[in-house]
Amino acid sequence: MANIGIIGAGISGLSVAARLTGLGHHCTVFEKSRGLGGRLARRKLPWGQLDIGAPFLTPTLEETHDRLAHFCRAGILSRGRLQRARLVSGTLYEAPAIKAYWANHSNNEICHALAETVKVIRQRRIAAIAASANGIIHLSDDQGGSCGDFDAVILSAPAPQTLALLPETSTLRGQDFPEMQPGWTVTLQFEEALGLFNHQQVIDFTADEPLVRGVDLATLRQGEPLHCYQFQLSAPFSQLCRNGNEAQTVEAVMAALARHSALPPLANATVQPWNLCRLEKPGPALNILDSAHNLVLCGDWTAGDSGIDAALTSAERAVDAVTRLLERQRELPPPLYSP
Known part of the structure; x- marks a missing residue:
């Protein structure tokens, strides 16, 4: 089974991680914050604990x-x-x-339930994605530290953050990324x-x-x-x-x-x-799969809206894309090595 890295522990990222884990893959989720959930996060304040999102x-x-x-x-x-x-x-x-x-x-209990079977690394901001000639993807954090090698990586972050992470040669850059409003x-x-x-x-x-x-x-x-x-x-x-x-x-x-x-x-x-909360102009991403770099896009914005429908729809689309990607990898002949 494949080793898959997922950037972002919102409900989309955790949903796709839980689904792929259930299919037998090994998933590691990287989250830049201390808590899980994205816009379903909960904050501890001196006067109480509050759901600060939806x-x-x-x-x-x-x-x-x-x-x-x-x-x-x-x-x-x-x-x-x-x-x-x-x-x-x-x-x-x-x-x-x-x-x-x-x-x-x-609301954060939903995210913790999804994360029960998934490895989540918190307070680790992914800053670089590097693809090697043999298709393995290497992730690095904002301190220059290595975060591991993966067969595929799913980016489940808001559109501007996703665009900033994509390699310059990624085919996913060849589409319009939506503007997001506060x-x-x-x-x-x-x-x-x-x-x-x-x-x-x-x-x-x-x-x-x-x-x-x-x-x-x-x-x-x-x-x-x-x-x-x-x-x-x-x-x-x-x-x-x-x-x-x-x-x-x-x-x-x-x-x-x-x-x-x-x-x-x-x-x-x-x-x-x-x-980075709402899409300025709703509409789904035309392409979420870069098979050359083994990258997949996820997150509600990729399904063309903000909200729970789009978040979970994007997770299912990402699962399908990763499944197609891995099937294609298995069909490829092994690399040739020079003596």
């Missing part, structure tokens, strides 16, 4: 529902409807409930419940607002700090926040909320700068 999952594909059902049976996810309202010109209007999955304790989130904990939410779990804001969506985290899962709300910022507002500091971002979000509701005293706040 608070819930909203699949539309039947295949995704089938895969998430496994995590429901394992007690990791729950499935149901979230009460939602739309805020229009300062008035809340009832909106259709959201059919969603959410973690009973932490989508920051701000989590606020108040001393009392935020009256704006009332009995709603989710509030969607109109297009002219700097905020896109707010979620009452404490109503989703056990163990979340009380009166804790996550707010997703629009791409233009996120871009503006990149020029300021965390305190200025929190102040701007508080000012946006204060236009619609009286605010109780703020107890705690944290900002998560997701700078």
